[in-house]
Amino acid sequence: MDWDQLKLEEERKRDAAYDPAQRWLHIQQTITWAEANLPLQRRRNRPRTRGPDGQTNSMPTGQ
Amino acid sequence: MNVDAILQALDREQVDCLLIGGMNFLLRHRPELTFDVDVWVRDDPVNLERLNRALRSLDAQWGPTETEWRAVPDDWRWLQSQVVFCLTTEHGALDVFRDVRGLEGRYDECRQRALASVTGTGVKYAALSDQDMLACQEALPPSQRKPQRVEILRAAIQRANNR
Numbered sequence: 751m752d753w754d755q756l757k758l759e760e761e762r763k764r765d766a767a768y769d770p771a772q773r774w775l776h777i778q779q780t781i782t783w784a785e786a787n788l789p790l791q792r793r794r795n796r797p798r799t800r801g802p803d804g805q806t807n808s809m810p811t812g813q
Numbered sequence: 814m815n816v817d818a819i820l821q822a823l824d825r826e827q828v829d830c831l832l833i834g835g836m837n838f839l840l841r842h843r844p845e846l847t848f849d850v851d852v853w854v855r856d857d858p859v860n861l862e863r864l865n866r867a868l869r870s871l872d873a874q875w876g877p878t879e880t881e882w883r884a885v886p887d888d889w890r891w892l893q894s895q896v897v898f899c900l901t902t903e904h905g906a907l908d909v910f911r912d913v914r915g916l917e918g919r920y921d922e923c924r925q926r927a928l929a930s931v932t933g934t935g936v937k938y939a940a941l942s943d944q945d946m947l948a949c950q951e952a953l954p955p956s957q958r959k960p961q962r963v964e965i966l967r968a969a970i971q972r973a974n975n976r
Contacts, residue, residue, distance in 0.1 A: 779905065
């Protein structure tokens, strides 16, 4: 089995074995964790803030 | 997924590893939805044994098939059976790589370029450099590359070189 096939098969197995409720909980926790760990100018769920390199966080587009 | 808990378990067991993949890109460059933590581990018996202890402390599960999915064994040598494992843990999905496409056999070199980082709650981790993240993307077939990620990494490397 080559590299790509192995990775795809590993992901397929895990998806099949994952408890759906736990997976959903983990996804919610990931979003919360990521938001808390990003610098202010990269957060999405905050008022716009300009970072040191002039970068601003994007606003939700509803899309 | 409690990323802190996963990184903390790896740090507690002194696992020599690098944060790679989408979570590393997210923390360093741009919010991008990702559902797992990817780590590249030094591929030697001592380190794999430490990794196995960390995995067991995280209640990690894996199986050769989905019907044989169960807690990882006490004996670390199952980790030598293949180059990549996608696991579940009580804190979320974890991908473990013993080698990484595009950077094959260059763990030590990449480890030297890695960035020592901490999460918002102070958990230590080492992050794969932009240069090496880009090498991973460029090693992928064009259809699997993430064009936006490649563009952002190239720009970040250019900015760093201009400083």
